[in-house]
Amino acid sequence: MTLTIDEAAQARTLTETAVRLTGVTKRFGKQTGTPVLDGIDLAVAPGEFVCLLGASGCGKSTLLNLIAGLDPVSSGSIEVSGGRAALMFQESALFPWLTAAGNIELALRLRGVDKARRRTEAERLLRLVRLEGAAKKRAHELSGGMRQRVALARALAQQAAVLLMDEPFAALDAITRDVLHGELTALWQETGVTVLFVTHNVREAVRLGQRVVMLSSRPGRVAREWRVDIPQPRRIEDADVAELAREITDELHREITRHGRVGVDKGASGHAS
């Protein structure tokens, strides 16, 4: 009987969170002193869109790598529903020896999809990112924005419940980025995928996320979080987006300023209010 209760409890936690981080700490090598990430607790609900925000050195990318299972945690635990998460990088990292469709088909193949279905599935995914005409193109023949859309299609091909995005639009021009914000929002609504989106761009975070989580730097900890209750066909120019972005930016600046002060007065921070 106890067993069934345990199982039920486990099933409930699995359905309630897509990603659960408990006390996640990361040190590199034999690093002593401040770790990169220190005791991160975070729960992301299925289908939620969470933006992780922070200045450089807060370990945002490190955190995604940990969740993706590319690096081991030093302590703490990470649960990902379905056991794996798809990861997308700032650079598209499409394999240059494969066509756009080939890249997607490889992702499907490594998931064990049979050959006949790979083709139609890759076509469907390319259509989803509106690149049905680019199936035979190679990465170098595509623009930066198109490359990221193929990378997005490839990530969706992994059929993971969780999509991790590491500043995927940071290298794009503003117009393309705007369009991809719209596209990502539409895809998220359509597929119901859980998104954990890392950025250092406050407006981007407010434009996209249902929740914005700010990490402090050195060590990376969850500093604050905001719910974004602005209905979703948002635009980055919207007044309420700008207003919240301003509030978050102020907080981010306070967080960054704190580091300068600690550096200057060496331990005198205990006296400061």
Next chain:
Amino acid sequence: MPHDTAAHDTAARDTAARDTALPGAVAPGTAAGPAPVPAAADDGEQSLARLEAGLDALESAAVSDRRPWWRIVLSRLLPPAVALAAIVLVWDVLVWAHVRSGEIMLPGPGDVWNSLVAEWGPSRIGAAVWDSVYRAAIGFTASVLIGTVLGLLIARIAPLRAAVQPLLSGLQNLPSVAWVPIGIIWFGVSPATIYTVVLLGAVPSIAVGLIDGLDRVPPIYLRVGRNLGARGLDSVRFVLIPAALPGYVSGMKQGWAFAWRSLMAAELIAISPQLGPGVGQVMKFAQENLDLPLALGSIIIILIIGIGINQLFFAPLERRLLRTRGLSRS
């Protein structure tokens, strides 16, 4: 939450739109060319699609500039043909102007051609060319196998790399003909000697090329591969090998040049009736008979085979690899 229901509505509407619009067009304006813009651009999704199609068109406009195939062939063949003609012309003029001071004699292109045609017969040069090419093919194939295994081992096993890599680059500097005396002492004047020399010439290049190729695989590809679920052999097959291929192929290309060069040197030095003919041997024969046209003709044959194999196999392969990856200039 209010926006959750809004999201749900949008999603439902989009799916409906897609279902009715399939197959092919997700939204008007996705296809190339300007699509008629409806008066009321009510649907956000559709206007997004049109905007995106416009961006894609703008950003990939400059790419398509394809020349007709015959112009590509012409542009590749014409310059070397002109250069060749110029060399033959200068050569002929030199001969015609009687540039033969003292002992040095220069046979003309015509003499060389006649000599080659006369000596080609089944017993002489034709057989020698076949023999050399056959040996080169065997030697090179063996070198690729050995060089690949060696390269993989050195690239993957750190202590082995530290120990062997300097030696390997040293071997590239050593002319492999230097092994002929030792080969003859060990194996006598036999095919084993010749193959030893060919292997020692080609294996280091191939191994070094493979190691270079593996070293230059961007780490992000391996991370992406792992995230996509490629582990162990899958990672080697689907990520590591294709990513390392350009370095490997250029190593093979250099390996071929070394194999052919070593083979000619070995054939020139190690001569025995039991070895059969060979272009190197033809050259030795020409030297002993003071047959200058035949000696020059042999050199031309060696050049033609060396260049020909490169142009037929390695150059197109390398060009293709670089072009598909966007690494070549053209």
